Amino acid sequence: MLADAEKIIRKIVEEAGIPEEEVRERINKKIKAFAGLLTEAGAAYAVARELGVDVAVDRELSQRVAIKDLKPGMERVDVVGRILRIFPPRVFKRDGRTGKYCRLIIGDGTGTVRVTLWNRDVSLVEQGKLENGQLVEIINGYVREYNGEPVLTLSFDSRIVVNPEVENADRFPKPENVLVKVKDLMPDMRDVDVVLKVVRTFPAKTVKGEDGETEMRAFIGADETGSVRVVLWGEKARVNIKEGDVVKIVSGYTREGLSGVNLHVGKMGLVQIREDLKKELEGVKVELQQKERKHVSELEEGDKFAEVRGTVVQVYRTKPLTAVCNSCGAKAEWRDGKWVCTQCGGEDVRVVPVLAFELDDGTGNIRVIAFDRQAAKIYGDTANPDADLHEIAERKVLGEELVVSGYVRRNKYFDSLELVAKVIREPNWEYELKRMLSEVERLLGEKGK
Incomplete structure (x- = not known):
């Protein structure tokens, strides 16, 4: 076990009065609960916090590393990069516990790496405090391996700093996704980011598909260039959206609908209610016409x-009949008596x-x-x-x-x-x-x- 973890264990034993064997057992359970993505030091830190033992994070022990130099097994690394892609938060269950995680892709000019956020840090994405294009610094990160590639993980003793002071910020790559205006939406677009004012909402419905029932909810959103029907699928349909809200759609996709182009938000998309963007669209009004x-x-x-x-x-x-994959938005085709996505091979x-x-x-x-x-x-x-x-x-x-x-x-x-x-x-x-x-x-x- 690493020296950092040993120090934390000794402090837990001394201050909490718990036998060392029980402390190590709790640490192992914590590691299993996070499917092996939590380091021993991170798990020890989490156990200490649960027991009320103050374990200060020592910034001096960490080191700043370029992304190209990250190797699985490295711990307490600091990495600065620009957010190139944000994936929607996910819910996981382990040993009866429920938590959240979210993945980002950041780049620093030497390469890119996937970053995993857990629980408390996921709220930064849900609240819109982390966005594509921002510079971030990961402090005390841990590097693990996934599918043969290094993955940078934030643990309990890690933190993320938004817009850190760096020299020559232009060396960091720019994200591919940019905000799209409603007037520029066309059928079959993917990875669409757009900011809309909600001008009309419709009740949630349950629809039947080949894989059972799923929730959907639609609303009419508008910016200064026009309006569009937005369809939220699955858990996104449960987001509490009200008329007058300003929302940011991340990684949506478009399809030809009954009244023009529709914007869909599926498993890979994200819906953010953005109070900070209300002023930008406060003058937007849409008159709903009659046939x-x-x-x-x-x-x-x-x-x-x-x-x-x-x-x-x-x-x-x-x-x-035409079929669309609920996971990636690509088209599906009929093979051997079932629908299969041509992009990811999924059957949902x-x-x-x-x-x-x-x-x-x-x-x-x-x-x-x-x-x-x-x-x-x-x-x-x-x-x-x-x-x-x-x-x-x-x-x-x-x-x-x-x-x-x-x-x-x-x-x-x-x-x-x-x-x-x-x-x-x-x-x-x-x-x-x-x-x-x-x-x-x-x-x-x-x-x-």
């Missing part, structure tokens, strides 16, 4: 809240139905594209690509009248307008009759003038 009934001939590119009633005259043979995926059909209202035709729940209304409750979903859709909607509301965009492949469905429903004929009578009265009134 407008139009004829197909009146639709224009950019219409965001259009509604059309017409007859389905064709169901297109498009790929009826979310299956999204897709349906395309032609709608005719007498003034013109338009292609309608429906995703997720709206497509599922037609296909039914199935996520099996082996089923003939095209035949199911034709049987249900071909020749039927539907009311579709959504937004209008230009399909670049066909160079024509298409209506992306937000809601698909059957007509309420009592309401439709009143609309037609009202329209006839309006036309007769104009003719009589």
Whole structure:
């Protein structure tokens, strides 16, 4: 056992009056509880704190080391680096205890290293006190090996200093992630960082996937350039977000949704409520518009809240299902009777139905594209690509009248307008009759003038 640990053990025995054998047993349990990532000295320090024994951290025993020189087994090292990536906090359970850990990647110009924070230090990430691009100094860190690479770990006797004084700060690498504005969001972006004001929230829901149920919650967020629908998945859906809050989304990903681009926050993402950023977005306001009934001939590119009633005259043979990995956001494919992520190989995926059909209202035709729940209304409750979903859709909607509301965009492949469905429903004929009578009265009134 290391000399530092021996000193702490002797002090515990002397001041707490506990036999040395019991102290060592507690230290071993502490090491096991942290899956071997806690050093003997760190575990001894933790036991001392639990017993109320004051063990001062001796800064003089530590040494500043360049990242390229870090080797597994090194202890009491000081490392200065710039935060290049922050991964979301995780919860772990060991021997009936629950704790948190979080990983960062820092670089100093000589290399990069993964840093592991535990429990108390995780709050620095959750509260937004640690961010991409900041310089940090790890004091009294411990180097362990993971997958053949050194990992720098903060233990009970370590600490982290934000923005330390260093010479020639420009030598430290810059992070790749930068804040994105809403107007610049496009489908299939990854590692998206954005700051938004919450302008509308929706209740949390439980949705069913192939691997069981998961929580989701959506809200509308906006910056000075526009608004976007944000979807939080899993434990992120339990973050207490209220209208008027300013939040920072870290490592989100985008997908084409029912009303345009949606920003998703999954397992690899992070949601921070940021009181310190409220002033930057205090003037942001979003007016939520109501849908407008139009004829197909009146639709224009950019219409965001259009509604059309017409007859389905064709169901297109498009790929009826697409799947997205809940872990990394990459696409998944159907292999040997199950969905598998093409990026990480995981099977925790979310299956999204897709349906395309032609709608005719007498003034013109338009292609309608429906995703997720709206497509599922037609296909039914199935996520099996082996089923003939095209035949199911034709049987249900071909020749039927539907009311579709959504937004209008230009399909670049066909160079024509298409209506992306937000809601698909059957007509309420009592309401439709009143609309037609009202329209006839309006036309007769104009003719009589």
